[in-house]
Amino acid sequence: MDSLGIYIHIPYCAKKCPYCDFFSESYNKKSVMHYTESVVRNLKYYSRERIVDTVYFGGGTPSLIPAECIGKIIDSVRENFILSENPEITLEVNPNTVNADKLADLYSMGVNRLSVGVQSLVTSELKTLGRTHSAEKAVETVINAEKIGFKNISCDMIIGVPNQTIESIEYTIENLCKLPVTHISSYILKIEKNTPFDNPDFISHMPDDDTVSDMYLFMVNELEKRNFMQYEVSNFAKYGFQSNHNNKYWKCHDYLGIGTSAHSCFEGKRFSVPPDIKSFNENAFQKTVITDENPCGFQEYAMLRLRLKEGIDVSKHPEIISKTPELLKAGYINFDGKKISLTPKGYLMSNSVIEYLVF
Ligand code: SF4
Numbered sequence: 001m002d003s004l005g006i007y008i009h010i011p012y013c014a015k016k017c018p019y020c021d022f023f024s025e026s027y028n029k030k031s032v033m034h035y036t037e038s039v040v041r042n043l044k045y046y047s048r049e050r051i052v053d054t055v056y057f058g059g060g061t062p063s064l065i066p067a068e069c070i071g072k073i074i075d076s077v078r079e080n081f082i083l084s085e086n087p088e089i090t091l092e093v094n095p096n097t098v099n100a101d102k103l104a105d106l107y108s109m110g111v112n113r114l115s116v117g118v119q120s121l122v123t124s125e126l127k128t129l130g131r132t133h134s135a136e137k138a139v140e141t142v143i144n145a146e147k148i149g150f151k152n153i154s155c156d157m158i159i160g161v162p163n164q165t166i167e168s169i170e171y172t173i174e175n176l177c178k179l180p181v182t183h184i185s186s187y188i189l190k191i192e193k194n195t196p197f198d199n200p201d202f203i204s205h206m207p208d209d210d211t212v213s214d215m216y217l218f219m220v221n222e223l224e225k226r227n228f229m230q231y232e233v234s235n236f237a238k239y240g241f242q243s244n245h246n247n248k249y250w251k252c253h254d255y256l257g258i259g260t261s262a263h264s265c266f267e268g269k270r271f272s273v274p275p276d277i278k279s280f281n282e283n284a285f286q287k288t289v290i291t292d293e294n295p296c297g298f299q300e301y302a303m304l305r306l307r308l309k310e311g312i313d314v315s316k317h318p319e320i321i322s323k324t325p326e327l328l329k330a331g332y333i334n335f336d337g338k339k340i341s342l343t344p345k346g347y348l349m350s351n352s353v354i355e356y357l358v359f
Pocket residue numbers: 012013015016017020021022024059060061094
């Protein structure tokens with residue numbers, strides 16, 4: 001059996017960002033303590049003789065909650081599973097929620113990879129995005145983390161922001177890459193339904209599709225020039241620093257999600273937990289809703305796998321070879337006779353390209 005990844009959802013944020021539709025509520029210490037106990041209770045419930053080699057704290061804002069809570073959860077993973085010798089333990093960080101002491105506490109509790117929500121190093125873009133941290137605070141967070149001993153630091157950035165330019169993206173990339181960063185996730189800003197950005201005035205300031213395509217291709221090129229190689233639609237890593245945890249999602253490996261709105265692909269089923277803190281805290285074990293009784297069939301496997309630069313091996317699925325000539329001609333895929341993968345231009349059209357290939 002493959003080793004297992006564990007995802008822990010921490011559903012608290014200091015302030016809701018206007019573009020985000022992830023489930024979270026405002027921070028409340030009493031609720032956090034109760035929530036931590038519920039996570040620990042659930043880890044016990046799922047207890048297995050299985051090797052866990054990745055743990056990922058996502059949210060919400062996991063860095064908002066006390067480091068002791070994170071420590072308790074890691075201890076519980078160790079008690080209820082076989083934590084591998086060098087597990088990858090990632091925690092998402094909002095720069096405004098940590099100082100050097102808190103980072104040191106997290107490090108001493110076993111967190112060894114940070115995913116820092118930088119988003120941009122341009123003040124006006126951070127303001128547009130409704131982020132409360134400054135560019136200086138983001139830089140300081142990364143520098144402090146490295147001093148404390150973190151050797152694996154990922155940063156998030158966002159492109160496609162109103163009034164963003166190629167030059168401002170270059171500025172963010174250039175300055176991020178000067179920092180001790182090993183991994184960058186770069187997302188295109190999307191208007192999610194029923195978020196504050198979902199209004200005609202904001203939408204009228206969004207860059208058009210051609211501009212966003214130019215930004216994306218520019219970003220891929222600039223990151224690769226600086227040795228951050230693209231390995232997935234939105235993810236770039238220095239050699240040896242791909243996210244082991246996220247790779248499990250794209251490779252159909254097992255992961256167990258604990259907490260409100262967490263998703264799992266676990267022992268032959270996909271399931272999710274309803275976004276409801278009260279219910280999560282009050283029930284002995286998390287309620288789950290099965291979303292797929294038989295996951296990871298060829299279509300799903302191919303759809304996920306084609307997000308990755310390594311692509312799919314066509315030897316077991318020769319039927320899709322007949323669809324390659326047109327996509328090759330359009331510059332959307334690479335095909336060496338054995339493997340098909342998407343080019344950066346193909347990633348921009350990934351939904352349609354993958355659908356054409358797989359269905
Ligand atoms: S983007 Fe992150 S910090 Fe902002 S509301 Fe969403 S989960 Fe919270």
